Amino acid sequence: MASSETHHVLDRAEFDKPVKVLIVVAPYYKDIADQLVAGAAAEIEACGGLHETVEVPGALEVPTAIGIAERMSNFDAYVALGCVIRGETTHYDTVCNDSSRALTLLGLQGLCIGNGILTVENYEQARVRAEAAGQNKGGGAAAAALHLLALTRKWGGSRKGVGFVPAREEIQIAGSSKGPDIA
Template identity: 45%
Template sequence: MLDADQGQPLGLDGQGLSIGIVRARFNDAITSTLEKACMDELLALGVAEEDIRLVTVPGALEVPLALKAMASGDDHFDALVALGCIIRGETYHFELVSNESGAGVTRVALDHQIPIANAILTVENEDQAWVRAEPKGRDAARVAVEMANLLDELL
């Protein structure tokens, strides 16, 4: 939904929302940058620090399972965020990890009807990852808050 006067998305008020974040530790320096940018933006949008739960997993393939546990657990989350970084190597493994982690994230979102901001970077090299880390971390926070508010309105 857009503000008719400004063309800006509505629903970027994070007050009262509970957000879960799953961060892959593989490529830790990059994913830590994603995490910091995401956390800073969530706080700037009004999400209370005590309403943010962060868990870490070894790599991108483990992110969907942790998201599923958060989505189906006793804690209530209005939205989830997936953070990770997959850098192309010389083998097919890049495609496998990229495709399967992305499909897993989407499946959890649809199965549990919970918004998940997917900020698992899939890049050709480390330089591309560094360029994207901070802006994509902030974007993930905004997507999570906007979609949580939208689903609250729609359901």
């Protein structure tokens, strides 16, 4: 069982400027969701951050809500929370794969997202993973988002364009140059 294994955990991310995190949760399994949110909120608060929580109908809506918030609000990072328990149909596979893929695509666009959407075989697995005093997967997802945010701030934030920054043209101002002298 995963709870008996030892894992390396990074030190808590530290920030010199305020951090504002949006927790997006699908509370289909309300008691599981509440534990995930409690763990995420505690982790964000432990690094001095502020957070807001919004609920969406299901795990498939979590990435959409994050995308909307990124376009229309001012959050620094996002925590995706929810729980998908395998059922009798292939709907489980669709929800797990598509929600994860959408979160990954948002992350590749530069959003700092911690994915805490549990994908489990049964309720007991979800309960064990969600407990804030146990495996605390909500806290782990918040820590992941905060670590990505710390890297973003370390590397200077986002730049326009992808791949490279074009060289600046030299500007001549009344006999002086704003760049290296070229003979």
